[in-house]
Amino acid sequence: METLDSEASDDLSYCDLDSFPEVLLERSKEIQSLQLSHNQITILPRSIGAFVNLIALDLSNNGLSYISDEIIHLKQLKTLIARNNALDQAALPKEFAVLNNLEVVNFSGNNFSQFPLQLTQMPSLRRVYLGSNRLQSVPNDIKFMIGLEILYLGGNNLTEIPAEIGHLSQLTALNLCDNKLQSLPPTLMNLQKLQSLSLHNNSICVLPQEIVALDLVELSLRNNPLVARFVQDLVYKPPSLLELAGRVLKTKAVQYEESEVPRNLVDYLASAQSCVNPRCKGVYFTSRWEHVKFVDFCGKYRVPLLQYLCAPNCTPASPLVSLSSSDSEPEDDIPVVKMKKVLLG
Incomplete structure (x- = not known):
């Protein structure tokens, strides 16, 4: 994320807020970075739509369960961080994908049981973090996330990864640790830019031979059945x-x-x-x-x-x-x- 002037950035973390204070709304068009972590904002207020020049928004550790539709008015938004909340796939606006400048989404530590399909409609995304959720599968539509460079899916309930993962040609880091994977698709060989592959704490019994085509810098295999084998x-x-x-x-x-x-x-x-x-x-x-x-x-x-x-x-x-x-x-x-x-x- 680019460095912002202190005048354009507001840090209201640990302020026991449950909504936006009026003094903040008066300056909404000036603010480019808004830090609201560790508050009590359980529902993102509709007034979020007033921050039309916002580039970065951090809502982590709020108990957040719903993001209002007005967030789609933040056309300049590049980074959205909402770690450790109570979000699930129903918490995102259906039109979330219109945020076509969004590059970083961090929804780790939430309650997603399904991969948010809105994200698969956003080719602008570069980094997606969905670790420590309840994901049971990854949709085939992930193939449309062609700009993705980092994908973090560790700490879920995944039993398989679709072959379409091989379409993510820009991917440099893929984290699949702490899941229930037993195998990997051979299409991983198409990820020629991949440098880091984390597979520890799974149920992997065998690796596809195509994996040797990758020029990895980091490969983590510990705590898989193949180790004991x-x-x-x-x-x-x-x-x-x-x-x-x-x-x-x-x-x-x-x-x-x-x-x-x-x-x-x-x-x-x-x-x-x-x-x-x-x-x-x-x-x-x-x-x-x-x-x-x-x-x-x-x-x-x-x-x-x-x-x-x-x-x-x-x-x-x-x-x-x-x-x-x-x-x-x-x-x-x-x-x-x-x-x-x-x-x-």
Whole structure:
């Protein structure tokens, strides 16, 4: 936010206000920055519309539950901060998106259970903070927020992120920590300007291999199931007789007519997955060997990627993703200490 003259800025924080004092309204057209945090303004007064030259407004820590429609008259507003209140998606005016100069919105610490759709209609936004809310999903329309540089969604109830996140080509920081994510969309690889990716305290079991295409400076993975996965033996369930028979049919290319085989067996045979080892012709259905491949990440550290083999003795002949030439130690001999450093760093 640009620096404002002290004459154009009013700080009325901690003043026990529940509305705007008359002396403030008399100077409304002069004020460009208004700090009203830590008061008792539970409903933003309609008189907010009088501050037509306002550039920055801070309403944090008020117990604010509703923002009046008159806020849409603040055509010069660039920064709106309303942290730690009682706002939800119904608290915003339907026409909120007409504030087409707005660049920074901070609604962290509120009661949003849905991502405010008005924000997806505002391509001018550069920074959006919605941490510590109750968000359960991110809309596909997030793809329209093409100017976004920072997106903070930590501390919510998200279980997945839509593939449309890959449209945010200007994004430099993405925070998804403290959610319930189990995986990430491969479209993250399109975020070529991304420098910081925070994923700690989730339920992530595997990373998409496309993540190695990112030139990240910061990557946080701690406190995810994938951490424990790499310091314990990986899982292999011996195949059943049905799977063994199915593997033989697929690897030997045995011909069969669908009319001669029960429908459930046709579907089962069609579900076969090829072994990731390019020199192996094997397949698997449900019984597979989970193998970890540590790949070099921009020469900074190794990232663990999970791949599936048809059997424990089927080790890949070549890496899933090439290691850098400076990395000479065998992958299977990486010391546990280094693994922990990679995963928790």
